[in-house]
Amino acid sequence: MWRVIRYIAYGFVGIALGGIIFEVVMFPSVSTLASANPPTTSMIETRLREARTNGGEAKRAQIWVPLEKISPNLQRAVLAGEDTNFATHHGFDYEAIQKAWEQIRSEIRTVNQQLKRASIPELRLETEEGTEESGVDRE
Numbered sequence: 001m002w003r004v005i006r007y008i009a010y011g012f013v014g015i016a017l018g019g020i021i022f023e024v025v026m027f028p029s030v031s032t033l034a035s036a037n038p039p040t041t042s043m044i045e046t047r048l049r050e051a052r053t054n055g056g057e058a059k060r061a062q063i064w065v066p067l068e069k070i071s072p073n074l075q076r077a078v079l080a081g082e083d084t085n086f087a088t089h090h091g092f093d094y095e096a097i098q099k100a101w102e103q104i105r106s107e108i109r110t111v112n113q114q115l116k117r118a119s120i121p122e123l124r125l126e127t128e129e130g131t132e133e134s135g136v137d138r139e
Contacts, residue, residue: 037064042082043081043082044060048060
C-alpha cells in the first residue's frame with residue numbers, strides 16, 4: 001500500500017518538476033528587451049504573411065526610437081491594434097479566454113471521437129443494442 005502511495009507521490013512530483021522545467025525553458029526572456037530591440041513582432045509577421053498570400057512582397061522599414069519620443073496616443077493605438085479590447089479588460093480578456101477554451105474542448109471531443117472510431121472499428125458495425133451492451137456511448 002505504501003509503495004503505491006510513494007509511486008503516486010513520485011508521479012506528482014515528477015509532473016510538477018516537469019512543468020516547472022518546461023515553463024523555465026519556454027518562458028520568453030524579456031530582460032533582453034531592455035538592451036536590444038526585438039527582430040520582429042506578431043503584427044509585422046501577420047502583415048508579411050498577408051502580403052505573401054496576396055502575391056505581393058512586403059517592404060519592411062524599421063527605425064527604432066526611444067519610447068519617450070512616441071506619442072502616448074500612438075502607444076495606445078498600437079495596443080488597440082494588437083488587442084482591440086485591451087482598454088476594457090486590463091490585460092486579461094476573459095471572453096476571449098472562454099471562447100478559446102470552448103474551441104479547444106470542441107477539438108478535443110472531435111479527436112476523441114475519431115480515436116474511438118479508429119481504435120475499435122468493430123464497434124461501428126454493431127447495432128445500437130450491441131453498443132449499449134458493450135458500455136460504449138455512441139455520439
